[in-house]
Amino acid sequence: MSKTLSFPPVYKHEFQQASENLRQSLLLANRHKTPITPVNYAVWYEYVSGDNQALMNSIDTRLKKNEAITSEVTQYLYEKYVLMGMPERLNNTNNGLKLVVDNTLENLSKVEATASQCSQGLMQSQAQLETCNDIDELKTLVNQILINTQQISSSSGELKSELTRSTEEIMKLRQELESVKEMARTDSLTGLLNRGAFDNELQYLCSKGYSFSLVLFDIDNFKRLNDSFGHLLGDKVLQFFASLLKNQCNDIHLAARFGGEEMAMIFMHSSLEETFMITESIREKFSESRLKKKGSNESIGQVTVSAGISSYQDKDSPISLIERADQALYRSKTGGRNQVNFI
Numbered sequence: 001m002s003k004t005l006s007f008p009p010v011y012k013h014e015f016q017q018a019s020e021n022l023r024q025s026l027l028l029a030n031r032h033k034t035p036i037t038p039v040n041y042a043v044w045y046e047y048v049s050g051d052n053q054a055l056m057n058s059i060d061t062r063l064k065k066n067e068a069i070t071s072e073v074t075q076y077l078y079e080k081y082v083l084m085g086m087p088e089r090l091n092n093t094n095n096g097l098k099l100v101v102d103n104t105l106e107n108l109s110k111v112e113a114t115a116s117q118c119s120q121g122l123m124q125s126q127a128q129l130e131t132c133n134d135i136d137e138l139k140t141l142v143n144q145i146l147i148n149t150q151q152i153s154s155s156s157g158e159l160k161s162e163l164t165r166s167t168e169e170i171m172k173l174r175q176e177l178e179s180v181k182e183m184a185r186t187d188s189l190t191g192l193l194n195r196g197a198f199d200n201e202l203q204y205l206c207s208k209g210y211s212f213s214l215v216l217f218d219i220d221n222f223k224r225l226n227d228s229f230g231h232l233l234g235d236k237v238l239q240f241f242a243s244l245l246k247n248q249c250n251d252i253h254l255a256a257r258f259g260g261e262e263m264a265m266i267f268m269h270s271s272l273e274e275t276f277m278i279t280e281s282i283r284e285k286f287s288e289s290r291l292k293k294k295g296s297n298e299s300i301g302q303v304t305v306s307a308g309i310s311s312y313q314d315k316d317s318p319i320s321l322i323e324r325a326d327q328a329l330y331r332s333k334t335g336g337r338n339q340v341n342f343i
């Protein structure tokens, strides 16, 4: 079991694997003389675990060029590939918002100054009008009033277009925030919810006591498929299976990458029997798909999936629900794979 590429990172290594990763990380940290800080350790851990391809590529490229991996480099790698650029994007959005607010305040105070100047001018004209009975003097007063009102009108016109620009800028920043938020919930390989977001949803649904069913899927003999056709093709199979799950979501149900080659779905307001029917149709569709190697007509043969279902019962917690679905999934695996069971 591996790490799911997501933000925040989720690691699912077994004890032995994690200990081996620790041993190798320490060796590398020592060799590159990077102190064992949490940031350096996270970078080396991800590197040796082999689960973060982009980070590995970046480090390997530097090593090939004999570049030193200093703590500055690991800090950069950590933000870019472990935190997936999240702090930088949030910081940019934050600075952008500050700029818009500063500009708007500056424009408002300019308009305020012009308005107060003009209102003083108008008050003066008002006082002069009381006593004015000369045509030329009246003409001068009318001109003065015109200048003052034009000044107000033009400065409020400028403010209007500034405010329109600010609104556009704020809308862009809001979109950027939405996309950062979405990215934090999404598994980058499959586009499904990541494990962290899925756990939150499950926790919420259990706390509300809504009626729903949980399905755990595990692609069969996936290691063999990776070994025979390569990791990249394995990724394509994961993406294809995820697309089958997405098709079932209809904005009501949820689909997530649960871990490595495991995915999960939550079917809202669906009984065990209803969920079983839909899960069976997904299983059947997947087993009937004949996936081919890219650039050739060679089929990779039949790929199948096993699934286990549990339905929310009164007082269920995410753990008890997952445990039942996991037991049902285990039944499907030991029963010969390519099947669906529920408990």
Ligand SMILES: Nc1nc2c(ncn2[C@@H]2O[C@H](COP(=O)(O)OP(=O)(O)OP(=O)(O)O)[C@@H](O)[C@H]2O)c(=O)[nH]1
Pocket: 001, 002, 189, 218, 219, 220, 221, 222, 223, 224, 226, 230, 231, 232, 233, 234, 235, 238, 259, 260, 261, 333, 337
């Ligand atoms: N291509 C690819 N492989 C992954 C990914 N995540 C996990 N895997 C691989 O999935 C495989 C899971 O293997 P196992 O847990 O042994 O299970 P399995 O071979 O599917 O066997 P059964 O589950 O018993 O049918 C491992 O080889 C992992 O390296 C991924 O993101 N991409």
